Amino acid sequence: MKNSDWDLDFRHGVDGENMVANLLSIETVEVKNDRRWSETGNVYIETDCYYVNSQAWEPSGINVSKATHWAFVLDEVVVILPLERLKKIVERFGRPITCNIPPNYSRGFLISVVELMAVIDTGQ
8 A cells, every 4th residue: 555645745835735725815916917928928017218308218127127926917816926036037038118009018928828937837
């Protein structure tokens, strides 16, 4: 008869419960609900915005966020990760893009949802 791995499974389950409890107690989270992600397969992470008043590009998005975590709403799934981890992912895997939609011109990075999930899964 095979020995049960109940004790290992239990500890793994407790670790998962603790992770969810920590997520639910996040102090600040910035939530992004990208309406086009299912068409494009990407999420957009803003880094700079063109301000009409100053007539200049200024830091925005992840460059000025005071939130500890960012959440991406992807239909019925929410991906939440620490801002510092997101910055590292953007630096490593982001593809720069300028969004030329008036009047809210912005610059940032695209990351495919598949790639984002793979990076999160592998812990890179």
